[in-house]
Amino acid sequence: MKKTVMMSLLVGASLFATDYSKVITHPDASKMIEKDLLAPPKVYTMPAGCVTTDPDAIARGEYIFHNLNGKKAKKAPPKGLARKQMKPGKTYLPGQKVPFKQYGNCVACHNIEGAKGAGNIGPDLTDYKENFVDSGARDNQFVFQKIADARIDNPDTHMTINLTTKLFTPREICDITSYIVSPK
Numbered sequence: 001m002k003k004t005v006m007m008s009l010l011v012g013a014s015l016f017a018t019d020y021s022k023v024i025t026h027p028d029a030s031k032m033i034e035k036d037l038l039a040p041p042k043v044y045t046m047p048a049g050c051v052t053t054d055p056d057a058i059a060r061g062e063y064i065f066h067n068l069n070g071k072k073a074k075k076a077p078p079k080g081l082a083r084k085q086m087k088p089g090k091t092y093l094p095g096q097k098v099p100f101k102q103y104g105n106c107v108a109c110h111n112i113e114g115a116k117g118a119g120n121i122g123p124d125l126t127d128y129k130e131n132f133v134d135s136g137a138r139d140n141q142f143v144f145q146k147i148a149d150a151r152i153d154n155p156d157t158h159m160t161i162n163l164t165t166k167l168f169t170p171r172e173i174c175d176i177t178s179y180i181v182s183p184k
Contacts, residue, residue: 038161038164038165039164039165041149041151041152041155041164042148042149042152042163042164043145043149043152044144044145044148044149044163044170045141046140046141046144046145046174046177047170047174050140050144050170050173050174050177050178051140051144051174051177051178051181052174052178053178053182054178056078056079056080057080057174057175057178057179058175058178058179058182059078059079060077060078060079060080060081060172060175060179061175061176061177061178061179061180061182062078062179063077063078063081063103064081064103064104064106064168064172064175064176064179065104065106065107065112065176065179065180066105066106066107066115066116067103067104067105068102068103068104068105068108069100069101069102069103069105071083071100073103081101082101083100083101084098084099084100084101085098085099085100085101086098087099102167104160104162104168104176106122106176107119108121109121109122109158109159110122110123110124110125111124111125111126112124112125112126112128112180112184113126113127113184114184121158122159125180127184128143128180128181129180129181129182129183130183133181140177140181143177143180143181144173144174144177146159147162147163147168147173147176147177148162148163148164148168148170148173149161149162149163149164
């Protein structure tokens with residue numbers, strides 16, 4: 001019995017001493033990292049007619065600004081937005097789930113008129129039109145570029161890179177810009 005136990009222990013110990021390095025894959029992490037790197041900063045030109053006083057565009061911008069995800073949004077999206085968003089070029093089969101659209105949640109970092117639970121990490125956008133646009137300190141192109149890709153004038157920004165990464169469409173950025181620069 002003693003010999004059997006000793007033999008079992010030796011066999012068990014030899015299993016732990018086995019070199020398994022040849023069966024473990026070692027992928028080239030540099031190729032994985034390359035896929036995750038952001039594209040370089042990009043200058044965008046605001047499309048003609050981008051900033052508008054159209055109440056529907058401003059309502060869409062406000063909704064995007066204050067909501068993170070269509071699934072958790074407290075109210076229905078305004079005309080022209082949906083909680084669920086089909087990905088361009090993707091065909092959904094009957095019964096297949098369409099993903100929820102992630103919106104901005106800009107209010108997590110910025111304050112603006114009427115914000116609930118506004119953050120203070122980013123600049124305060126309260127009275128933006130009066131304080132910056134009307135005074136000539138900033139123009140609508142500046143706001144559009146900041147939302148599209150803020151790295152142009154601040155490579156160390158913590159703001160999301162929205163147009164370069166295709167998180168937002170140009171129209172959505174125009175709607176957010178229209179909301180920010182609108183009188184509240």
